[in-house]
Amino acid sequence: MVKRMTLIHAFELLEKPPSSFADAMAVFGNDTSLRSWVFQLLSNAGDVTQFDGEQVDWSDLRDELATASLFDFGGKRTILLRNADKFVSSNRQQIEKHLAKSTTASRFVLELDSLASNTRIYKTLLNQHALVDCRVDDSNKGSSPSVAKRRSFLMGYVARRHSTKLSRDAADLLMQLVGDDCGILETEIAKLALYCEPGQSIDQTLVEEVVAGWQGKTVWQITDAIVDGNAAEALRHLDKLLSGGQRPIALLPQIAWSLRRFGMATSVYEHFIRVGRQQQLEDAMSYAGFSHRQSDIQKGKKQLSRMGRETAKQLLKWLLDADLRLKGTHSKDGPDRLLLENLVVRLAKEAAPKNTG
Secondary structure (H helix, E strand, O other): OOOOOEEEEHHHHHHOOOOOOOOEEEEEOOOHHHHHHHHHHHHHOOOEEEEEOOOOOHHHHHHHHOOOOOOOOOOOEEEEEEOOHHHHHHOHHHHHHHHOOOOOOEEEEEEEOOOOOOOHHHHHHHHHOEEEEOOOOOOOOOOOOOHHHHHHHHHHHHHHHOOOOEOHHHHHHHHHHHOOOHHHHHHHHHHHHOOOOOOOOEOHHHHHHHHHHHHHHHHHHHHHHHHOOOHHHHHHHHHHHHHOOOOHHHHHHHHHHHHHHHHHHHHHHHHHHHHOOOOOHHHHHHHOOOOOOHHHHHHHHHHHHHHOHHHHHHHHHHHHHHHHHHOOOOOOOOHHHHHHHHHHHHHHHHHOOOOOO
């Protein structure tokens, strides 16, 4: 890989590290674990000095950037500025002038929660230096990695960090149960690796036994209570999980996975009707991910009928809205729990009065 990497996702950078790094980089995005792993990679490349963007002044940082490394024998010293969002806003012109230089004594790395693509800093880094994208959620589908890429990263880089192997089905189930956060996923993979004998891979059965366990059963009880229109029962089970240390951002994907199937089955069934295909509701449910076991299909049909088609049609929109809010305006402790509880009550309330599909 050439020195100027321009825009690269953290997945690619970590899986295939370059032989050298650009003189300036911005490591940005919502996944703090990905950012941390990128910094580990930079630390392995040589001398690194860190500063807090909320405490350092530009004059002090400028002097550090002008000081070459005394220990790397010709290599670049890296100046890492953590929590740099406010610093960039306050020192934009100085940073722009520094980035415009053709050569620098030290490598300059900015850690940012976000970086708008229409800013001069972004464009200069893109054209002359490097940008490392650490976003993994679905709030920006134009930039977020696909499910296939997230799966590949878990099976490759993350599994290797714990000297284990992860099957495709196990990776998919983990993402359904836990969500997109790489730190939470790594924690679960590290725990699962302890259950494996030498040479054994983490498979779907192990994930179901260790990760799901009683928590997985409780999630099913929540979704069953929701489609039954029993808000009180759903909230009781939800409180059990939250009190046990589960985070709302990890619980929503698990709850949504089950409910989403009802919305997808309804959409597929209505598509069959529009195009004149003479297929049964069972076929639509199979397309949507329901088990092929007859008992599960019949249970799902009863629940869908009780919920009603109009409510089921809104599920995908409601769940997406909750996901975006949980990763944005309601991401902090307190508001995240309130959002999840309100969602459960709303879904149960909408399902309660519907008796026919």
